[in-house]
Amino acid sequence: MAAGAGFSVASLYYAQPMLGAMGASLGASDASIGLVPTLTQLGYAAGIALLAPLGDRFERRRIILVKSLLLGAALLAAGLAGHLPGVLLASLLVGLMATVAQDVVPAAATLAPPEHRGALVGKVMTGLLLGILLSRVVSGVVAEQFGWRAMFIAAAVSVVLMGLLLRATLPRFAPTTTLGYGALLRSMGGLWMQLPPLRRAVLAQALLAMGFSAFWSTLALMLHARFGIGSAGAGAFGIAGAAGALAAPLAGRFSDRIGTQRVARLAIGIALLGFASLLLDGLLPVSLQLVLLAVSAVIFDFGFQAALVSHQTLVYGLQPEARSRLNALLFTGVFVGMAAGGGLGAMALAQGGWHAVVLLACATSALALWVRR
Template sequence: MKSVPTVTPLSPALTLLLATATGLAVASIYYVQPLLGLLAGQFGVGSAAVGLLPTLTQLGYGVAILLLSPLGDRYDRRRIIVIKAMGLVVALGFAAAAPGFATLCVASIAIGLMATLAQDLVPAAATLAPEAERGKRVGQVMTGLLLGILLSRVAAGSVAALAGWRAVYGAAALAVALLIPLLWHSLPRFVPATQAGYGSLIASMAGLWAKYPPLRRAALAQGLLSVAFSAFWSTLALVLAGPEFGQGSAVAGAFGLAGAAGALAAPLAGGLADRRGPQAVIRAGALLVFVAFAVQAVAPASLWLLVAVAVVFDLGVQAALVSHQSVVYGLDPASRSRLNAVLVSVMFLGMAGGAALAAMLLAQLGWRAVPLLGAVAALGALAVARRR
């Protein structure tokens, strides 16, 4: 039985709602990044310890993608979306009220778990979209997701500079809460694609991994690009606060504006994947990421160079992601939630690994080790993408 909604049109208004909700959900796991310098001072911890916060959030996200997102093939996806949105409001509120660093670590895991709402919304858009336009429509919703990732840093840095870091989480909780009734009333009811039990549903992902080589290549390549992506963004605030640059959280957050240029390429990449196939877009994206980080690793320290690096590598990462999703969603329409779960769980495990490795390298070897890590990861992604 196919996973189909009771109504099929994906109207502009519904597309906008899905993109907005996706952006706000995924933004929740990135608000912490420009706040790391403030949080290190607030709780009296070093750069390696405070780096646990983005690591735990992304790890929670990756685990929940693997264990919770497949439920979208078994139950009404609208109900799952609303329940997770409510859970995300609670987790963000818990972070806003956290009295100590350990509590904030727990809240970070909870935020990661519930922010997987974003990965229920994207397959919903793929199911609602006409087949001939799936890449383009998914790209439009992904623009919301990618803008959420990147502009979250701008919002968090600016709000923290004006009202403190707790206000960031409080405002985020309010924004998600306001969307809940809109999601409930605007989304159609989705008919489950399978009646399999939870254990069988989870176990079937191993079968999908074994059955589809394109899924394995997409997950591994995007996972490696995610190592590079997370290494840059999870350490940017600490690098900017260091002696080479001497900048605060507002400047770190403003870097999201540079990275947002890459998000605007998502619908274009999706449309190009629809017309000409995704492989060329994927390879070009990985090459852009490698070039950006290789230049940063060897060039003199420059704030403007960092801006250029953010624009170029974000463009590459996001173009590759939309193209990989176009590949994965076309493999088996009845298994889209599980296919997406495999792709994104590997991707966010890569992000968690990138955040952890970058924090360690920054503390032990200095800031130039971070772009070197990104360049090596991008080379690995390019090698995977070239395999047949």
């Protein structure tokens, strides 16, 4: 399940390091090829809101299989497309179907006994987070050696194989509601209004996501301007961030032992410490500034991911029969935070430089800690 979630969500990010090669191959301008990640993320947002809640209404194992097959078909279509419109349509479909990752994690929560739910959700989330953080590194290497089309084809094979494997090994999941599709979506508003712990968890994680996205969306620009480091070097920082994925199983185990509230507050504090440490770069020589960046990335990634797992564990325990809808609400908040952080981070970098981006991340983390007070 961890591998299935990781391979699925990685599909969202494979294209990002390959945009230059894709644009040159398809004869597309930078602005046009830049629509690929935009449509992928829009598709994912729509999939979270419109498709992820279906896990409560239909047999979840079948949903995982169908989405995996459709995701593989969309990735294959992207790899074989001979013109930009075909790639753009395939990118939208990739985003929609990559939400299969958001079916796998609630399935893990359903299978886990309550006293070990945090630990098992944390293990599956480790795979998902590693998929996010390492996808760009892998696609950059594969595209450079074998071409961008080979990366999409390999990705298609990986998600289809994982879908088939999950279908063969997972038990059957009984639907937890008989609501029609429209009523199912409307019920999410009711859950939001009825559950204050849900609102606090979503708001805190969204605020953390803003700072997280502000950092990663502006890092490459800062590295190029300040250190002359290119896209390959910027992508390598994803490896430093991936070390923070170790937080997921630890956060899950501690959530089971001492409670999700305490773990969430501690995790947010760690993220705030990681961001704040970046303000010390002016006191260091250039070589150590890069070390500080890498160490800080590990620290705040650790905090961000630990908070996410603790919030998931909390949310999944609120109403077990509505786990897919609760998961959709949580990740809608995360996505909104990511999108806002990317835009605000770009504005902060343009107006105030790198330290403005860091201060933005510190401010959003401090607000998240206040929400979880």
